[in-house]
Amino acid sequence: MKKVYGSAAEALDGLLEDKMLIAAGGFGLCGIPELLIDAIVESGVKDLTIASNNCGVDGFGLGKLLDTKQIKKMMSSYVGENAEFMRQYLSGELELEFNPQGTLAERMRAGGCGIPGFYTKTGVGTQIAEGKEVKQFGGEDYILEEGIFADLSIVKAWKADTTGNCVFRKTARNFNPPAAMCGKICVMEVEEIVEPGELDPDHIHLPGIFVHRIIKGEHEKRIEKVTTRSREEA
Amino acid sequence: MKKVYGSAAEALDGLLEDKMLIAAGGFGLCGIPELLIDAIVESGVKDLTIASNNCGVDGFGLGKLLDTKQIKKMMSSYVGENAEFMRQYLSGELELEFNPQGTLAERMRAGGCGIPGFYTKTGVGTQIAEGKEVKQFGGEDYILEEGIFADLSIVKAWKADTTGNCVFRKTARNFNPPAAMCGKICVMEVEEIVEPGELDPDHIHLPGIFVHRIIKGEHEKRIEKVTTRSREEA
Amino acid sequence: MPWDRNQMAARAAEELEDGMYVNLGIGIPTLVANYVGDKEITLQSENGMLGMGPFPYEGEEDPDLINAGKQTITELPKTAYFDSAMSFGMIRGGKIAAAILGAMEVAENGDLANWMIPGKLVKGMGGAMDLVAGVGRVVVVMDHTNKHGESKVLKACTLPLTGTGVVDRIITNLGVLDVVEGGLKIVELADGVTEDELRAATEATIVN
Amino acid sequence: MPWDRNQMAARAAEELEDGMYVNLGIGIPTLVANYVGDKEITLQSENGMLGMGPFPYEGEEDPDLINAGKQTITELPKTAYFDSAMSFGMIRGGKIAAAILGAMEVAENGDLANWMIPGKLVKGMGGAMDLVAGVGRVVVVMDHTNKHGESKVLKACTLPLTGTGVVDRIITNLGVLDVVEGGLKIVELADGVTEDELRAATEATIVN
Numbered sequence: 036m037k038k039v040y041g042s043a044a045e046a047l048d049g050l051l052e053d054k055m056l057i058a059a060g061g062f063g064l065c066g067i068p069e070l071l072i073d074a075i076v077e078s079g080v081k082d083l084t085i086a087s088n089n090c091g092v093d094g095f096g097l098g099k100l101l102d103t104k105q106i107k108k109m110m111s112s113y114v115g116e117n118a119e120f121m122r123q124y125l126s127g128e129l130e131l132e133f134n135p136q137g138t139l140a141e142r143m144r145a146g147g148c149g150i151p152g153f154y155t156k157t158g159v160g161t162q163i164a165e166g167k168e169v170k171q172f173g174g175e176d177y178i179l180e181e182g183i184f185a186d187l188s189i190v191k192a193w194k195a196d197t198t199g200n201c202v203f204r205k206t207a208r209n210f211n212p213p214a215a216m217c218g219k220i221c222v223m224e225v226e227e228i229v230e231p232g233e234l235d236p237d238h239i240h241l242p243g244i245f246v247h248r249i250i251k252g253e254h255e256k257r258i259e260k261v262t263t264r265s266r267e268e269a
Numbered sequence: 270m271k272k273v274y275g276s277a278a279e280a281l282d283g284l285l286e287d288k289m290l291i292a293a294g295g296f297g298l299c300g301i302p303e304l305l306i307d308a309i310v311e312s313g314v315k316d317l318t319i320a321s322n323n324c325g326v327d328g329f330g331l332g333k334l335l336d337t338k339q340i341k342k343m344m345s346s347y348v349g350e351n352a353e354f355m356r357q358y359l360s361g362e363l364e365l366e367f368n369p370q371g372t373l374a375e376r377m378r379a380g381g382c383g384i385p386g387f388y389t390k391t392g393v394g395t396q397i398a399e400g401k402e403v404k405q406f407g408g409e410d411y412i413l414e415e416g417i418f419a420d421l422s423i424v425k426a427w428k429a430d431t432t433g434n435c436v437f438r439k440t441a442r443n444f445n446p447p448a449a450m451c452g453k454i455c456v457m458e459v460e461e462i463v464e465p466g467e468l469d470p471d472h473i474h475l476p477g478i479f480v481h482r483i484i485k486g487e488h489e490k491r492i493e494k495v496t497t498r499s500r501e502e503a
Numbered sequence: 504m505p506w507d508r509n510q511m512a513a514r515a516a517e518e519l520e521d522g523m524y525v526n527l528g529i530g531i532p533t534l535v536a537n538y539v540g541d542k543e544i545t546l547q548s549e550n551g552m553l554g555m556g557p558f559p560y561e562g563e564e565d566p567d568l569i570n571a572g573k574q575t576i577t578e579l580p581k582t583a584y585f586d587s588a589m590s591f592g593m594i595r596g597g598k599i600a601a602a603i604l605g606a607m608e609v610a611e612n613g614d615l616a617n618w619m620i621p622g623k624l625v626k627g628m629g630g631a632m633d634l635v636a637g638v639g640r641v642v643v644v645m646d647h648t649n650k651h652g653e654s655k656v657l658k659a660c661t662l663p664l665t666g667t668g669v670v671d672r673i674i675t676n677l678g679v680l681d682v683v684e685g686g687l688k689i690v691e692l693a694d695g696v697t698e699d700e701l702r703a704a705t706e707a708t709i710v711n
Numbered sequence: 712m713p714w715d716r717n718q719m720a721a722r723a724a725e726e727l728e729d730g731m732y733v734n735l736g737i738g739i740p741t742l743v744a745n746y747v748g749d750k751e752i753t754l755q756s757e758n759g760m761l762g763m764g765p766f767p768y769e770g771e772e773d774p775d776l777i778n779a780g781k782q783t784i785t786e787l788p789k790t791a792y793f794d795s796a797m798s799f800g801m802i803r804g805g806k807i808a809a810a811i812l813g814a815m816e817v818a819e820n821g822d823l824a825n826w827m828i829p830g831k832l833v834k835g836m837g838g839a840m841d842l843v844a845g846v847g848r849v850v851v852v853m854d855h856t857n858k859h860g861e862s863k864v865l866k867a868c869t870l871p872l873t874g875t876g877v878v879d880r881i882i883t884n885l886g887v888l889d890v891v892e893g894g895l896k897i898v899e900l901a902d903g904v905t906e907d908e909l910r911a912a913t914e915a916t917i918v919n
Contacts, residue, residue: 036522036543062759062777062795063758064781065758065775065777066775112835112836112837112838113834113837114833115834115835121833133835135836135839135840135841136795136836136840137757137795137799137800137803137838137841137845138840138841139795140795140796140798140799141382141796141799141800143796144592144796147592149637150375151406153379153388154385154387155384155844156844156845157803157841158844159875160872160874161840161872161873161874161875162827162872163836163840172386172415177385193775196581198554200553200581203792204471204775205760205776205786205792206758206760206775206776206778206792207774207775208759208792208793208794211794212794212796216592231579231581237436237439237584239585242583242593243545243553243583244547244553244598244599245593256775257774259777260777260780260781260783261783262772262782262783262784263769264765264766264767265768266769296551296569296587297573299550299566322587346629348625348626349626350573358625367627369628369630369632370587370628371591371594371637372591372632372633375595378800381800381804382799382800382801382803382804383803383805383845389595390595391595391633391636393666393667394666394667394668395664396664397632430789434761437584438567439552439565439568439578440550440551440552440567442551442584442586443550444586447586447588465787465788470790473793476761476791476793476797477789477791478801478806490567492564492575493569494572494574495564496558496564496576497558497562497563497564498558498560499561500560500561
């Protein structure tokens with residue numbers, strides 16, 4: 036079964052539908068599936084619900100899908116870097132379901148692992164708990180959160196072998212493994228494709244079983260906030 | 270904070286109590302914390318409840334703690350390799366709580382991740398579901414399983430740095446990470462201790478935050494079932 | 504003549520398609536790996552491995568490399584290792600296309616019993632309950648009758664269940680049956696086995 | 712004279728003990744790292760890192776290496792990377808000894824509001840709700856009053872909560888208060904700040 040595709044558009048061929056639920060990896064602009072986002076913009080698919088920790092920035096990452104108004108709803112923990120997001124949200128054009136960051140990550144992992152619901156203390160007694168079942172364990176309240184079962188996952192890894200076994204680099208791993216796991220189909224973009232055997236089987240972060248289609252491409256890897264120290268501080 | 274201890278007995282000093290719940294890593298005899306088990310035998314602590322996929326074999330691994338009758342109850346998925354286990358169980362000396370293997374692993378991970386309960390389809394309609402809450406998601410039945418919060422974890426890794434960051438080798442990883450995560454205190458035995466920086470931060474399987482005490486020692490690494498093929502088959 | 508163990512394994516191998524991730528149980532199911540031919544099948548071992556290779560050559564056994572049956576095995580270029588929580592994540596999450604498992608009893612409604620004989624055999628379910636609950640397709644491979652000649656293909660299981668309504672196909676020494684609405688449907692007869700012979704050895708309802 | 716940002720950060724650093732794993736929020740909490748001195752503190756960044764190092768030298772920024780505030784950072788010899796599910800596993804699981812966070816409002820019962828001003832600021836809670844629910848000790852560092860001179864240390868929060876009863880200690884420009892039975896207890900006054908000044912700036916009940 037050939038998993039390697041020639042381009043993002045080819046890899047997404049037949050997978051996109053209006054109103055679908057897409058889980059996307061990345062944190063801020065770090066480790067985001069840039070190429071697949073561009074291809075989704077090109078496709079014109081609309082009314083998307085996207086589960087992603089953030090929604091990019093104005094004009095980059097998932098922000099591009101805001102500019103084209105292809106997103107109906109976001110499931111995110113933090114959307115503060117994006118003026119267009121705020122505009123669409125405050126004007127009622129865009130729905131937003133806030134998820135605490137850890138709850139969002141766990142909901143994705145749970146969906147990928149066949150767990151439809153789990154209890155967490157996160158958000159108990161807050162707006163986040165509204166409408167959610169509360170259950171006591173050991174005399175303390177926990178709320179029920181549901182697994183996310185996405186129609187499609189779009190993620191970015193550093194290197195993958197042709198069977199989909201892959202590794203991430205530093206903090207670019209972030210939401211990519213849980214996002215990859217929770218999709219019926221997972222499409223992954225990488226910086227390098229290698230042959231099976233080139234990755235040490237003990238070093239693989241996400242086994243190929245979770246990855247259905249792979250593309251390689253050039254990434255801009257834009258930095259959101261360049262912060263440095265001067266050499267004198269050393 | 271010094272995490273490296275001189276011996277298994279030193280590493281367990283002050284941690285053992287009658288009737289405690291211990292989570293142990295390993296699958297069969299692969300990746301089991303041999304040295305810590307021996308030290309627990311020596312300690313004479315008793316009425317233990319042990320969450321471990323298996324209970325060793327007669328006279329090796331957790332089987333040693335059966336011989337000394339230090340175990341009151343096992344939480345396991347498979348105990349078929351151990352005649353003394355069967356004898357104690359059938360005579361009523363030993364309690365046994367069967368957990369499907371994946372449920373056991375997930376219960377350990379859940380405990381380590383602050384999740385007191387989760388729903389799974391595994392075991393629905395079987396003996397395992399008896400007495401457990403059933404809940405529907407998407408029209409299908411799931412049962413509630415609870416996180417395991419152990420008093421102590423005993424696990425075995427291949428290499429750890431002095432801060433507890435560690436790596437496992439091949440299928441000796443198995444239950445060790447989830448078992449390590451679910452203990453209030455985790456004691457780990459390894460084949461090699463290295464300095465921080467010697468393990469690539471992208472290769473670490475279990476971050477040091479989950480590991481409180483570390484010892485290095487010689488492991489027998491007994492093989493349960495040697496199976497080979499002849500060279501002619503090649 | 505009914506199929507022998509290897510013929511049953513060979514027949515079971517026909518269930519597998521190129522690209523599938525598959526979990527094989529202990530016993531006859533393990534033999535299935537010998538009959539996959541050119542198909543690119545990736546074997547999962549639930550103790551934490553994808554891409555399970557054959558047994559090692561003598562002297563090359565590695566105590567850190569075993570399968571779910573605790574046998575020494577080898578890795579392949581495509582191998583990946585992971586922990587037990589991740590392993591059953593992929594099983595429970597439906598990422599494994601098929602499991603081929605042994606059984607003590609199968610019922611016409613797809614119920615499966617393969618983990619316990621009360622008072623006699625109390626070894627445990629291992630990963631079997633997770634597998635039948637999670638994988639896409641469950642194929643049982645077993646003898647059609649037990650040592651006493653009694654049918655193992657029943658109207659209802661008598662032993663504690665591993666899962667309810669989980670079996671899709673049964674491959675026995677006498678033939679192949681599918682679990683369908685109302686009972687079992689004969690898909691295939693073993694060479695030289697007549698439909699009457701198979702029906703006689705089957706307690707379960709057979710539908711057309 | 713009330714403490715400035717750096718003095719507040721220095722005071723917050725005294726909360727940390729050798730060997731602790733700590734999560735620092737954005738703003739003043741980030742400065743705390745500058746004042747830990749010889750103590751062996753390991754910083755967690757909830758986007759997937761333990762052992763966070765300082766900002767990189769100019770030209771050495773790595774787009775794959777950022778903190779939870781999206782700033783470029785560096786790694787240390789003890790660094791380990793992991794995914795977001797694992798990261799919040801350790802947070803929710805109580806493995807982080809302390810979190811030092813900013814706040815918009817804190818109430819005398821330990822309620823914390825630091826993520827939203829309805830109709831005005833709707834950025835999201837990020838990892839704050841998980842942190843306050845999971846870590847062993849929550850220390851808030853903030854100015855005692857807002858731009859309009861109104862107390863941020865309240866009888867009850869007016870803004871949407873991040874967590875209920877989660878704050879253990881409050882460090883402000885005026886001093887240090889602990890959440891205790893019945894209200895807040897003054898632990899320490901900033902240099903030159905009188906108890907009367909602190910009480911005047913505090914809406915919450917102060918107990919002895």
